[in-house]
Every structure is written in C-alpha cells, then in structure tokens.
Amino acid sequence: MMFAAAIIAVLIALTLAVARALAGPTAFDRLLAANKIGVSAIMLLALFGFMTGRPEFLDIGITYALLNMIGTLAVLKFFRYGALGHAQDLDRDPG
Amino acid sequence: MGQVIDLLSWAALLGGGFFYVVGAIGLNRMPDIFTRMHAVSVSETLGVGLMIFGMLLQAGFTLVAVKLIIIVLVMWTTGAVATHALARAALHDGEKPLLADATGALVATDPVSLFPELGVRLATPLKSEIVEEEPVESGAPEDAETLAEAGYGAEEEDANPDAERPDSADKEGQ
Known part of the structure; x- marks a missing residue:
C-alpha cells in the first residue's frame, strides 16, 4: 500500500516531466526532462518490484541508473559537435 | 517493532514522493533552464534518497538492500555529474540565466559580464585549439x-x- 502511494507520486512526476519534454523551448530543457523520466523509470521499477514482492527488478534499475548518465552525456556531446567522437568531425562548427 | 518500521517506511516513501512531485512541478513552473535544473536536482537527491530509504527499511539486511544502496549511490553521483555537464553545455550554447535587476524584474543576463573570470573557463577551447x-x-x-x-x-x-x-x-x- 505504501509502495502504491509512492508509485502514484512518481507517475504524477513522470507526467509533468513528459509535459516539459514536449514543451521545452530548448534542447537542454528536453534533455533535463528526459533525465527526470529516466530516474522516474528506475524508481517505478524498484517500487513496483517491492509492491509485487519481487525486488529482482532492482538489477534492471541499476543498469538504467548507469545508462541514464551515459545517455545524457552522449546527447550533450552530440548536440555540441554533431558527432560522438570522430576527431575529424570536431573541426565542424558546433551546434 | 514491525509497526515502527512500517511507520518510518510510510513517512520516508510519502516524503520522498512529495519532494519528487515538487521537483517535477518546479520543472514546469521555473522560468529558465538553470532554475529548472535546480528543481530537478532536489528531487533527484532528496526525493529518490527518501524513497530508497523507505524501501531499505522494508528490505532488511538482505542482498536487496545492497542493491538499493548501489542504486542510490550511483544516482547521487551521476545525477550531479549530468546536471553539471548540462549546465555547462547550456552556458556554452549561449543560454543566459535570468537574474533580477535593481527593480526586481527578471532579465536574461550574460554571466560573463558579472564574473569576467568565468569567460576564461567558458571560453570554448575545442574547435579553435584543434584548428x-x-x-x-x-x-x-x-x-x-x-x-x-x-x-x-x-x-x-x-x-x-x-x-x-x-x-x-x-x-x-x-
């Protein structure tokens, strides 16, 4: 029951983050919202696992937590250079 | 004893959910990217930390508790790093923070005009240096x-x- 209450809170936050991701004027707003959506997914995994008595979902949560930052950094780098690390592409104008 | 732990767990989960929703509301209500980043950072540290703590109380001393601690430590470190990279990328890209002027109105201000040494750190080195x-x-x-x-x-x-x-x-x- 307590996990269900927390899941509802996370779902509300998730909806608001999706609204910002759709509305965000700059790419950074969308990226921030995407980061929040990723964290919400991890929390949903953990809370749902506890609610159903199967906390094995936490392994997936750890993977998502590691991928979340890598994804954010990769998208930031892509927006800056238009590439993900080929040295010859760095000469192009960023952004 | 079990009821006390359940009560603490309720409080932690509800408190964490509260901070998490507040962060999401701030993400929608705040005026510019940097203040939105601030709102999300609060929810990602305090909200997630409290919710994980509530689950930790229910897990007891098991392997699940270790996994929960790993998740919260990873999230606390990577969240800060990602937010820092995001703020730096936004400044590089020319986003100007909204700052209050003398009358209290919000004005998009170039931070380099206030802190000249910031221009040295923000000076985009990558393209020019490589060329x-x-x-x-x-x-x-x-x-x-x-x-x-x-x-x-x-x-x-x-x-x-x-x-x-x-x-x-x-x-x-x-």
Missing part, C-alpha cells in the same frame, strides 16, 4: 628539414632509420 594545432603538426617535418639543411642533427636522423631498418627486416625474416 590551430593541425598546422603545427604538419609544420613539424618542415622544421626538421630546415634543421637538417642547416646541418643540425642531420647525421643522427639519417643514421637512426638505417640502423632500425635492418633490425626490422631481420625480425620479419625470422
């Missing part, structure tokens, strides 16, 4: 040739390749 470095690399052989023409170290440069080539040929032959 400048390439002629230096291509120019290095020319410098060596001019040195060789002038007679400096010409014998050594000629002697070393000759000394290396028979060795490599012997190794290939073997």
Whole structure:
C-alpha cells in the first residue's frame, strides 16, 4: 500500500516531466526532462518490484541508473559537435 | 517493532514522493533552464534518497538492500555529474540565466559580464585549439628539414632509420 502511494507520486512526476519534454523551448530543457523520466523509470521499477514482492527488478534499475548518465552525456556531446567522437568531425562548427 | 518500521517506511516513501512531485512541478513552473535544473536536482537527491530509504527499511539486511544502496549511490553521483555537464553545455550554447535587476524584474543576463573570470573557463577551447594545432603538426617535418639543411642533427636522423631498418627486416625474416 505504501509502495502504491509512492508509485502514484512518481507517475504524477513522470507526467509533468513528459509535459516539459514536449514543451521545452530548448534542447537542454528536453534533455533535463528526459533525465527526470529516466530516474522516474528506475524508481517505478524498484517500487513496483517491492509492491509485487519481487525486488529482482532492482538489477534492471541499476543498469538504467548507469545508462541514464551515459545517455545524457552522449546527447550533450552530440548536440555540441554533431558527432560522438570522430576527431575529424570536431573541426565542424558546433551546434 | 514491525509497526515502527512500517511507520518510518510510510513517512520516508510519502516524503520522498512529495519532494519528487515538487521537483517535477518546479520543472514546469521555473522560468529558465538553470532554475529548472535546480528543481530537478532536489528531487533527484532528496526525493529518490527518501524513497530508497523507505524501501531499505522494508528490505532488511538482505542482498536487496545492497542493491538499493548501489542504486542510490550511483544516482547521487551521476545525477550531479549530468546536471553539471548540462549546465555547462547550456552556458556554452549561449543560454543566459535570468537574474533580477535593481527593480526586481527578471532579465536574461550574460554571466560573463558579472564574473569576467568565468569567460576564461567558458571560453570554448575545442574547435579553435584543434584548428590551430593541425598546422603545427604538419609544420613539424618542415622544421626538421630546415634543421637538417642547416646541418643540425642531420647525421643522427639519417643514421637512426638505417640502423632500425635492418633490425626490422631481420625480425620479419625470422
């Protein structure tokens, strides 16, 4: 029951983050919202696992937590250079 | 004892959910990207930390608790790093933070005008430095040739390749 209450809170936050991701004027707003959506997914995994008595979902949560930052950094780098690390592409104008 | 733990778990989960929703509301209500980042950071540290703590109380001393601690530690470190990278990228891209002027109105202000030393740190080094470095690399052989023409170290440069080539040929032959 307590996990269900927390899941509802996370779902509300998730909806608001999706609204910002759709509305965000700059790419950074969308990226921030995407980061929040990723964290919400991890929390949903953990809370749902506890609610159903199967906390094995936490392994997936750890993977998502590691991928979340890598994804954010990769998208930031892509927006800056238009590439993900080929040295010859760095000469192009960023952004 | 079980009821006390359940009560603490309720409080932690509800408190964490509260901070998490507040962060999401701030994400929608705040005026510019930097304040939105601030709102999300609060929810990602305090909200997630409290919710994980509530689950930790229910898990007890098990492997699940270790996994929960790993998740919260990873999230606390990577969240800060990602937020820092995001703020830096936004500043590089020319996003101007909204700052209050003398009358209290919000004005998009260039942070470099307030903190000149920030311009040195934000000066985008990547494109310009790489473009400048390439002629230096291509120019290095020319410098060596001019040195060789002038007679400096010409014998050594000629002697070393000759000394290396028979060795490599012997190794290939073997």
